Amino acid sequence: MTSLHPDTRAVHLPKPPLNGSVPITTPIYQTSGFAFDDPAVFADGMSRPDGAFVYGRHGNPTVRVLEEAVAGLEGGVAAVATASGMGAISAVLLGLLGAGDHLIAQKALYGGTAALVNDLTRRFGVSVTYVPEADPDAVRQAVRPETKMLYLETIANPMTQVADLPGMCAAAREAGVVTVVDNTFASPVLCRPLEHGADIVVHSMTKFLSGHSDLLGGIAVFADDAMYRKIWSFAGELGATFDPFAAWLTLRGLQTLPLRMARHCDNTRVLATRLAEHPAVAAVHWPGLPGHPSYELAAGLLPGFGAVFSFDLVGGRAAGEKFMSSVRLALLAPSLGGVETLILHPATTSHRSLTAEELARSGIGEGTVRVAVGIEHPDDLWADFEQALAQS
Ligand SMILES: *Cc1c(COP(=O)(O)O)cnc(C)c1O
Numbered sequence: 564m565t566s567l568h569p570d571t572r573a574v575h576l577p578k579p580p581l582n583g584s585v586p587i588t589t590p591i592y593q594t595s596g597f598a599f600d601d602p603a604v605f606a607d608g609m610s611r612p613d614g615a616f617v618y619g620r621h622g623n624p625t626v627r628v629l630e631e632a633v634a635g636l637e638g639g640v641a642a643v644a645t646a647s648g649m650g651a652i653s654a655v656l657l658g659l660l661g662a663g664d665h666l667i668a669q670k671a672l673y674g675g676t677a678a679l680v681n682d683l684t685r686r687f688g689v690s691v692t693y694v695p696e697a698d699p700d701a702v703r704q705a706v707r708p709e710t711k712m713l714y715l716e717t718i719a720n721p722m723t724q725v726a727d728l729p730g731m732c733a734a735a736r737e738a739g740v741v742t743v744v745d746n747t748f749a750s751p752v753l754c755r756p757l758e759h760g761a762d763i764v765v766h767s768m769t770k771f772l773s774g775h776s777d778l779l780g781g782i783a784v785f786a787d788d789a790m791y792r793k794i795w796s797f798a799g800e801l802g803a804t805f806d807p808f809a810a811w812l813t814l815r816g817l818q819t820l821p822l823r824m825a826r827h828c829d830n831t832r833v834l835a836t837r838l839a840e841h842p843a844v845a846a847v848h849w850p851g852l853p854g855h856p857s858y859e860l861a862a863g864l865l866p867g868f869g870a871v872f873s874f875d876l877v878g879g880r881a882a883g884e885k886f887m888s889s890v891r892l893a894l895l896a897p898s899l900g901g902v903e904t905l906i907l908h909p910a911t912t913s914h915r916s917l918t919a920e921e922l923a924r925s926g927i928g929e930g931t932v933r934v935a936v937g938i939e940h941p942d943d944l945w946a947d948f949e950q951a952l953a954q955s
Pocket of ligand 1: 649748768
């Protein structure tokens with residue numbers, strides 16, 4: 564090798580000298596592909612997720628460590644990580660549904676998912692029936708011979724309805740229908756839908772799993788190996804590939820997920836209960852409060868009630884707007900699940916595509932404020948909310 568020109572030596576770099584030790588953290592394998600000694604191993608790696616790594620769109624060691632970590636937390640056999648939560652949801656819906664198939668979905672859906680389902684029905688020949696999130700009989704009535712999938716969210720946005728996962732999954736299973744659950748709002752710390760009969764769990768890892776508002780990512784976790792291989796292959800076709808550096812950041816976030824979730828949920832209880840007692844507040848929507856339509860279901864299903872809630876002010880929209888422009892610590896921003904407390908106005912942002920009628924049907928008021936609670940000190944958060952309430 565000493566005879567090589569500098570041009571060639573600059574291209575072919577030395578490998579790390581690991582003389583008997585291994586790194587404590589997972590290295591970032593920032594490479595688009597992998598080189599082989601054996602052509603047969605190369606060919607085999609192309610055809611399956613558990614062969615040798617070949618090309619980054621089909622697998623990467625850093626990403627694989629994350630996939631195995633999340634599959635382990637959710638109790639699944641394997642997982643496919645994607646470039647965003649919508650990447651995972653698209654891979655699963657487009658990968659399992661085709662023209663002529665029927666989908667049963669819960670009414671309150673994440674905005675991006677609702678838009679995707681609309682596209683599936685308008686342009687891809689999929690039909691959909693919407694059901695309430697806790698009504699197994701509605702699933703039984705909606706099932707047709709061509710029904711392929713039931714789609715649920717553990718905790719819905721922004722009114723925090725909780726799905727009756729055991730009942731809904733059982734109704735789907737009786738009919739041989741696959742259940743997919745978006746577990747983003749609960750995280751595997753509060754809920755593991757596969758234990759309640761779901762077949763696939765999807766997450767926006769942008770939220771609690773990574774937890775620091777610094778990346779976009781998604782993942783689909785599978786109870787069944789054949790379904791995993793099918794979506795692994797299709798996600799490669801879609802190109803919704805997760806980046807190794809984002810996977811590394813997500814792994815780092817994942818290590819503190821249980822600690823963060825505990826603090827997120829404790830802080831949320833403080834804010835939700837104090838707001839519920841405040842004279843300027845008309846209603847607080849959080850399943851941890853008795854009186855929320857999902858309170859009893861949530862108390863039986865979840866060890867904590869999540870860190871997203873909504874509330875309405877007595878003064879309606881004007882008061883809501885004043886509140887949002889008056890908070891100092893909480894940030895007016897999209898997303899949730901990060902360490903910072905974020906607030907937004909669903910009617911003009913996350914749910915702006917809904918008609919006034921659809922908004923009313925989903926219980927979202929003109930002045931409803933959504934709060935994604937962070938891990939700051941709860942007294943500082945309450946002091947901020949209190950001063951903003953005093954102005955609104
Ligand atoms: C954010 C979110 C998504 C979409 O995830 P992205 O990472 O933004 O693509 C899907 N479902 C829920 C419940 C979410 O909160």
